[in-house]
Amino acid sequence: xxxxxxxxxxxxxxxxxxxxxxxxxxxxxxxxxxxxxxxxxxxxxxxxxxxxxxxxxxxxxxxxxxxxxxxxxxxxxxxxxxxxxxxxxxxxxxxxxxxxxxxxxxxxxxxxxxxxxxxxxxxxxxxxxxxxxxxxxxxxxxxxxxxxxxxxxxxxxxxxxxxxxxxxxxxxxxxxxxxxxxxxxxxxxxxxxxxxxxxxxxxxxxxxxxxxxxxxxxxxxxxxxxxxxxxxx
Amino acid sequence: xxxxxxxxxxxxxxxxxxxxxxxxxxxxxxxxxxxxxxxxxxxxxxxxxxxxxxxxxxxxxxxxxxxxxxxxxxxxxxxxxxxxxxxxxxxxxxxxxxxxxxxxxxxxxxxxxxxxxxxxxxxxxxxxxxxxxxxxxxxxxxxxxxxxxxxxxxxxxxxxxxxxxxxxxxxxxxx
Amino acid sequence: xxxxxxxxxxxxxxxxxxxxxxxxxxxxxxxxxxxxxxxxxxxxxxxxxxxxxxxxxxxxxxxxxxxxxxxxxxxxxxxxxxxxxxxxxxxxxxxxxxxxxxxxxxxxxxxxxxxxxxxxxxxxxxxxxxxxxxxxxxxxxxxxxxxxxxxxxxxxxxxxxxxxxxxxxxxxxxxxxxxxxxxxxxxxxxxxxxxxxxxxxxxxxxxxxxxxxxxxxxxxxxxxxxxxxxxxxxxxxxxxxxxxxxxxxxxxxxxxxxxxxxxxxxxxxxxxxxxxxxxxxxxxxxxxxxxxxxxx
Ligand code: SF4
Numbered sequence: 189x190x191x192x193x194x195x196x197x198x199x200x201x202x203x204x205x206x207x208x209x210x211x212x213x214x215x216x217x218x219x220x221x222x223x224x225x226x227x228x229x230x231x232x233x234x235x236x237x238x239x240x241x242x243x244x245x246x247x248x249x250x251x252x253x254x255x256x257x258x259x260x261x262x263x264x265x266x267x268x269x270x271x272x273x274x275x276x277x278x279x280x281x282x283x284x285x286x287x288x289x290x291x292x293x294x295x296x297x298x299x300x301x302x303x304x305x306x307x308x309x310x311x312x313x314x315x316x317x318x319x320x321x322x323x324x325x326x327x328x329x330x331x332x333x334x335x336x337x338x339x340x341x342x343x344x345x346x347x348x349x350x351x352x353x354x355x356x357x358x359x360x361x362x363x364x365x366x367x368x369x370x371x372x373x374x375x376x377x378x379x380x381x382x383x384x385x386x387x388x389x390x391x392x393x394x395x396x397x398x399x400x401x402x403x404x405x406x407x408x409x410x411x412x413x414x415x416x417x418x419x420x421x
Numbered sequence: 422x423x424x425x426x427x428x429x430x431x432x433x434x435x436x437x438x439x440x441x442x443x444x445x446x447x448x449x450x451x452x453x454x455x456x457x458x459x460x461x462x463x464x465x466x467x468x469x470x471x472x473x474x475x476x477x478x479x480x481x482x483x484x485x486x487x488x489x490x491x492x493x494x495x496x497x498x499x500x501x502x503x504x505x506x507x508x509x510x511x512x513x514x515x516x517x518x519x520x521x522x523x524x525x526x527x528x529x530x531x532x533x534x535x536x537x538x539x540x541x542x543x544x545x546x547x548x549x550x551x552x553x554x555x556x557x558x559x560x561x562x563x564x565x566x567x568x569x570x571x572x573x574x575x576x577x578x579x580x581x582x583x584x585x586x587x588x589x590x591x592x593x594x595x596x
Numbered sequence: 597x598x599x600x601x602x603x604x605x606x607x608x609x610x611x612x613x614x615x616x617x618x619x620x621x622x623x624x625x626x627x628x629x630x631x632x633x634x635x636x637x638x639x640x641x642x643x644x645x646x647x648x649x650x651x652x653x654x655x656x657x658x659x660x661x662x663x664x665x666x667x668x669x670x671x672x673x674x675x676x677x678x679x680x681x682x683x684x685x686x687x688x689x690x691x692x693x694x695x696x697x698x699x700x701x702x703x704x705x706x707x708x709x710x711x712x713x714x715x716x717x718x719x720x721x722x723x724x725x726x727x728x729x730x731x732x733x734x735x736x737x738x739x740x741x742x743x744x745x746x747x748x749x750x751x752x753x754x755x756x757x758x759x760x761x762x763x764x765x766x767x768x769x770x771x772x773x774x775x776x777x778x779x780x781x782x783x784x785x786x787x788x789x790x791x792x793x794x795x796x797x798x799x800x801x802x803x804x805x806x807x808x809x810x811x812x813x814x815x816x817x818x819x820x821x822x823x824x825x826x827x828x829x830x831x832x833x834x835x836x837x838x839x840x841x842x843x844x845x846x847x848x849x850x851x852x853x854x855x856x857x858x859x860x861x862x863x864x865x866x867x868x869x870x871x872x873x874x875x876x877x878x879x880x881x882x883x884x885x886x887x888x889x890x891x892x
Contacts, residue, residue, distance in 0.1 A: 208552040243649035258643040283629040291637060297719075299811040302644075313551050326811050327650040340576035346566040348558040349550065352573040393650075410572055413552030 194219050195228070208413030231417055239419055240397040243327050245388070252388070259302065259328065260385040261291040263378065266301035268321055271308020272368050273334040285371045290378055298324040303381070306360075308368065309337035309350045315357060316411050322358050323420045327393035330361045330385070332377055339363050356406045359392035422446060422498055425466055433458050437503075447488075447501040455504045456514045459489055463519055468493045468500060471519070474526040476534050480561045483508045485536060489516070506536070515541040533559035601684045606673060606824075608844075613823035614638045616852060620859050627863040642819055648812030654715050661711015662810065662817040668704025669824035672697050676828060679847060680758045680840040693752040694742055697832065698735070701787075704821065705731050708806050715809030723805030726870045727796040733877040734786035734793075740885025741780035745836060747892050748773055754832075758840035768839040775888035777837045781857075782881035786873070787829055788855075790862030793873050830854040 195218040200206040215229045246252040269277060280287040281294065295301040298321045310318060322331070333354045336342035341352035354360055361384055364377040384390050396403060400419075408414060422444055429435060429448065437449040450458050462468040468491035477486040482505075489502040506513055515538040517524040525548075527538040532548045535557040547553065556563050569575070589596075618635035625632025653659055675692030678685040709728060712720035746752050748769075749760050761767050770777045786793045797805040807818055830851040834840060838854070841847035868876065 207554070241650075255643070255647045258640050258647065262637070262640040262644040286625075286630045286632075288625065288633045289631050291633065291640065293633075297808050299809055300807075300815055311549065313549060316551070326648050328648075340579055341569075341573070345575065345579065346569045348563070348565040348568050350573075352569065352575050356574045406574070411552065412554060413547075 198227070208415065210413070210415050213415055231415075239400055240323070240327075240393075242394040242397040245391075253386075256386055256388055256390075259390070260382040263290075263292045263303050263330075263381070264295040264301045265292060265303045265305055266298050266321060266325065267294050267296050268298075268304060268318065269307050270310055270314050270318065271335065271337060273305075273307025276334070276368055276371055276374065277305060277307060279371045280374060285375065287375065287378065290375070290382070292378055298322075299326065301325055302328065303330045303332060306331065306333045306338055306354055308335045309342065309344050310354065311349045312351070312410050313349075315351055315407070316414075319357065319407060319411075320416070320420055327397075328390060329393045330381060330390050331358055331392055332362045332364065332381060333360050334364045334366075334369055334374070334377075336365060336367050339365065342367055351410065357403060359395040359403075361390055361392055425498070425500075428466070429458070429461070432461070444497060445499040445501075447503055449503040449505075452504050452506050452513070455487070455489070455502060456516055458502055459491070459516060460519060462491055462500060462502070466493070467495075468498070470494050471523060472499075474516075474523060474530065476530050476536060476559075478508070478534065478559065478561045479505075480508070485511055485534060487513060487536075511536040513538055515539065515544075517541045533557055535560065598688075602674065602687055605678055605685050605687060606670070609673065609678075609827050610820065610823055612848065612851075613827040614642070616827070616855060617823060620856065623856075624859060624863050638819075638823070642816055645811075645816035645819065646813055651812050651814075654809065657710045657714040658809070658814075659711075661708050661714070662814045662821070664707020664711070665704040666817050666821040666824075668700050668702075668707065669821040669828065671700035671703070672828045672832070673824055675700075676831060677755050677758065677835065678831065678841070679844065680755070680762070680835075680842050682842075686755065689753075689755050694746070694754060694757075694836075695752060697754075698739070698742070701829075702731070702735070704825070712806040712809070717808045720806050720808040723796055723808070727806060730786060730793065730796055730870060730873055730877075733874045734783045736783075737779040737877060737881035737885040738783040738787075740882065741776040741783070741888060742836075744776040744779075744885070744888040744892055745769055745773060747889070748776075754835050758835050761839045765839070769837040770839075773888065773892070775884055775891060779881050779885035779888055780833065780837060782884065783877065784829070784833055784854075785858050785861060786877060788826065788858040790858040792861065792865045792868050792876075794862070795867055795870050795873070826855060827851060 195216045197211070198215045198217060200209055200214055213230045215227055217225055218228050219225050246255060265277075269275075279285055280292070298304075302325070304318070304322055304325065306318060322329070331354075333339070337344055337350065338354040338360075341347075341350070344350040345352060351357065362377050362381045364373050366373055369377070381390070404418060426438060426446060426448070430438075433450060433454055435448050435450060437447075439447040441447060448458075463471075470492040472490040472492050473488075474490075475488050477488075479486060484505045485508055487504050487506060491500050491502070492498070493500075511534070513536055515523075515527060517527065517538075517540075524542045524544070527536075527541045528544050528546065528548050530536045531538060531541075531544050532550055532553070538544050550558070555568065558565060558568075615635065615638075617638045618633065621637065622632040622635055674688050675696055676687060677689035678687065680686075705727060709724045712724045745757065749757050751757065757769075761769060765771065789796055797807075807815060810818060831847065833854050834847070834850045838850055841850055
């Protein structure tokens with residue numbers, strides 16, 4: 189379709205902030221069919237950029253305890269694999285390890301999952317996607333990190349492109365040590381996570397919302413071409 | 422293989438021939454002859470399979486060494502074409518017209534070493550490093566450890582051992 | 597007073613459906629030599645989904661999608677006689693007939709299409725396109741079978757169809773009209789969306805199908821509906837072809853066996869692509885349905 193362009197791109201100024209802005213996110217001046225012109229800023233207009241809000245737990249203690257028990261028994265894992273560890277997650281669902289026994293199920297979309305497993309080293313490029321997926325998950329949400337790479341950098345500790353400590357970028361509930369942890373260790377990690385959730389300590393989402401500025405500053409320090417609104421719910 | 426090398430030597434100025442294995446040779450040519458030679462190998466000698474294009478940083482000489490690895494699928498022969506280019510403002514002729522996927526290697530070299538390949542498709546787009554604003558990380562004057570320590574919040578308490586020293590202490594504690 | 601009985605029936609059906617879903621998941625796990633989820637897992641999943649703390653919406657239709665879907669399931673329930681000859685559990689079956697129930701089966705899908713469309717996720721739109729095209733072809737043999745038994749019994753009211761089948765196994769439609777039963781049972785495989793025909797939801801894969809964007813309470817509603825719809829479709833088939841039920845025990849056994857059959861097929865057979873499954877429904881089951889009308 190030969191389409192007549194009805195907008196004019198406004199070149200951004202050369203400030204530090206706009207250095208990595210993608211052309212599709214430039215502000216543009218659009219002429220509507222009725223002749224009015226208005227300015228569209230894709231970053232602010234196409235996304236909702238409300239900050240995350242902490243959600244208080246249920247005030248009735250017994251109810252909250254019961255809900256926490258339910259949460260701990262029904263853990264839906266987001267199928268997001270990074271690094272070496274994603275290969276250790278798939279055996280979990282096979283007859284040999286059978287994580288279904290513990291109520292652990294896989295879910296392909298972040299909207300419906302509760303647990304994100306960061307399975308190994310994260311390059312900066314992947315971190316951006318991981319954060320985006322994490323923010324799309326609904327509260328309460330948990331993060332489990334596998335391997336020494338997420339704890340202190342592991343064997344990639346001096347690499348120019350992989351992060352060293354995951355807990356500076358998103359709140360981590362459980363670390364599973366090893367390089368790479370076997371599926372048995374992962375199952376132990378699930379048990380630990382369940383215990384935490386039952387004790388009411390699995391409040392990572394609230395922690396993220398409360399310390400949002402700190403996390404965001406850390407993230408933005410290394411992800412220079414952010415090109416997204418600050419929060420993607 | 423010998424025959425092919427002889428053929429090449431008749432037609433091009435080869436500065437050095439290394440025999441790695443019976444069926445694997447490396448030949449060095451000048452920068453201006455490189456693409457010609459690669460084209461010749463592909464079209465006349467039928468080295469139709471392009472394996473890789475890689476670079477080595479010879480910082481002491483102020484040069485980059487590029488290696489084009491080619492493979493002859495039916496005769497099972499490998500040949501590597503080496504060439505040196507200047508390190509300052511490094512540019513090289515693009516070979517993406519011979520094989521499409523060369524463009525990807527060139528994109529990577531542009532990002533990791535800062536070697537430019539004018540005309541290669543998408544060569545300026547980021548490959549792995551999105552929003553990188555330092556010197557290209559594979560150059561040897563880039564200190565990756567320092568960069569990592571400054572950027573990625575290293576966890577305190579990490580200790581490292583030099584393997585040689587460590588084993589020496591462990592095996593011969595009295596010396 | 598009626599409404600209390602209806603709610604009671606709904607409560608029983610939901611619990612039965614949840615338990616049945618858990619047991620069936622365990623059975624499929626056993627087929628794969630696993631132990632599988634605990635049988636109460638569907639309850640927990642449901643509770644957890646309703647207890648998700650944060651919600652967001654993509655717009656009005658996004659809210660209404662699950663509502664439509666749930667009203668489809670509940671609609672079928674409302675107009676379906678559960679127990680033959682029992683005033684309490686015959687619901688509003690005097691007010692509606694087979695055509696209305698078939699309409700409710702489709703409206704859920706349509707509502708879901710609108711909701712998933714507003715969600716804007718490309719995978720959900722792919723899923724809903726697949727779902728609608730498959731469901732349309734599934735309806736063809738089923739409708740033919742329904743026409744066949746409507747001619748046979750000269751009525752569209754489910755209660756009367758059940759009444760005509762009383763008096764032993766030889767009076768069931770299964771025996772008196774096997775062609776229609778065959779066509780309908782084959783289309784039942786497509787309705788339940790187990791393995792050969794589950795590319796619509798494509799569970800365990802990246803494209804999750806229509807519910808990709810739905811979360812929390814929305815997803816909880818979809819799950820509730822799935823439970824009701826599954827059991828109600830099994831009960832519909834029981835009423836039409838297998839002589840209905842005169843008490844709860846017979847209903848549970850028959851519904852379980854009918855429900856078990858697509859699960860069993862699903863545990864054994866691999867999955868069809870969408871074009872293959874459409875073609876499959878338009879060959880054998882449709883042919884059976886046409887024969888059922890001819891040789892009534
Ligand atoms: S900890 Fe080891 S196995 Fe895990 S990602 Fe790092 S290097 Fe790979």
